Amino acid sequence: MALKKVVIKSCETRAQRLARQFQGFAADRPMVVLGAVLGLGMLIGVGASTATGMVTNSALQAKVAQQQTELAQAQRASQAQVNALAARLGELQAQATRLNALGERLTQMGKLKDGEFDFDEPVGVGGGDEPVNDMPVQSLKQDLGQLEQQFSASGQQLNVLASLMFDHQLEQNSVPSRMPIRNTYITSGFGGRADPFDGGSAFHKGVDFHANVGDPVMSVADGVVSYAGVRGGYGNVVEVDHGNGYVTRYAHNSRLVVRVGDLVRAGQQVAKAGSSGRSTGAHVHFEVWADGRVVNPRKFLGDTNTPVGRRGRG
Incomplete structure (x- = not known):
């Protein structure tokens, strides 16, 4: 201390x-x-x-x-x-x-x-509006x-x-509206006529067109082949169902190129012309049926001015 x-x-x-x-x-x-x-x-x-x-x-x-x-x-x-x-x-x-x-x-x-329906082409717009600021994003x-x-x-x-x-x-x-064969003329019209075989009175159910053997026979409208084969005096025949009650028939062919069930378009070949069945020579026999009744094909042909030649054929 x-x-x-x-x-x-x-x-x-x-x-x-x-x-x-x-x-x-x-x-x-x-x-x-x-x-x-x-x-x-x-x-x-x-x-x-x-x-x-x-x-x-x-x-x-x-x-x-x-x-x-x-x-x-x-x-x-x-x-x-x-x-x-x-x-x-x-x-x-x-x-x-x-x-x-x-x-x-x-x-x-x-x-x-x-x-007419071009949605890429800008349309004309304009007006007297004054310029404004940039458009908001919203x-x-x-x-x-x-x-x-x-x-x-x-x-x-x-x-x-x-x-x-x-x-x-x-x-x-689906409505018949063209010729079944090109560059042709009518050789026998629809309705009453003299039978080409015996000369008696007969009713012609279709129209006959001049043709050469092998000429293409074409469907006159879109449709489905409902028959393809031999049928009595028609010889080799093709029938096409176009719907809406219309059926067309192509007869006396030398050869068929379609089968039943085939879908065909207007102008598509269905057969080759010939003279099979009850026929006096090569031609195309064409019929139009509407709702089960045969009708005059002339009003359905695309060329209503098709000339009428000599009658006959079959």
Whole structure:
């Protein structure tokens, strides 16, 4: 305990001695002391300013990083919107392609002029409106949606029209409306005539056309072959059912080129001309039946001015 007091006393004495020396030094050199004090103050100020600057710089860096993150998010959102609009635009282009194909088919079916249903050709627009700012994305989406609805409605209407025109075309194609053989003339008409074998009175159920053996015999309308074979005095005969109650018969052929059940188109060959059956020479005997009754074929022939030659044949 006594030693502790001695040490404390010694430290106090040394401190007092240093204080007296500093006071004397300050009295002899006051400017030096003032400079030292000011320098110490400046050092303290610079340290505080540096610390404050470091805090401010960190805050700016954090704010810039946040803005960069927000900008990246906005860019990703904008790109997503662009991709979505591009996809919808692709769908509209595909719809326009389908509508153009359908329009081309309608043009061919309806014998319209080319380009009547061209959905790629821009329509004329204009007006006195003043220019406006860029269209907002939401407004553009709404316009695209309305355009999609218009395309869809137009497509449905064209499909209905195509169906009606196709049905009408089928109905027209199923009605006899052309010659069963080319470059010919009528050798015997429909109705009463003298029998070419015995000279007696007879009723001729069809029309006879001049032909050479082997000339192509053609269907006068679309239909299905309902009979192909030998039938009594008709010889080698082909019958075609066209629907709607119409059946046509082609007789006295030398050879048949179709079978029962075959689908034939108007103008398609069904036989080769000849003189089989009850016949006096090569020709084509042509009949038209409507709802089970034989009718005069002349009104169904494509060329109503076909000349009438000498009567007979069979």
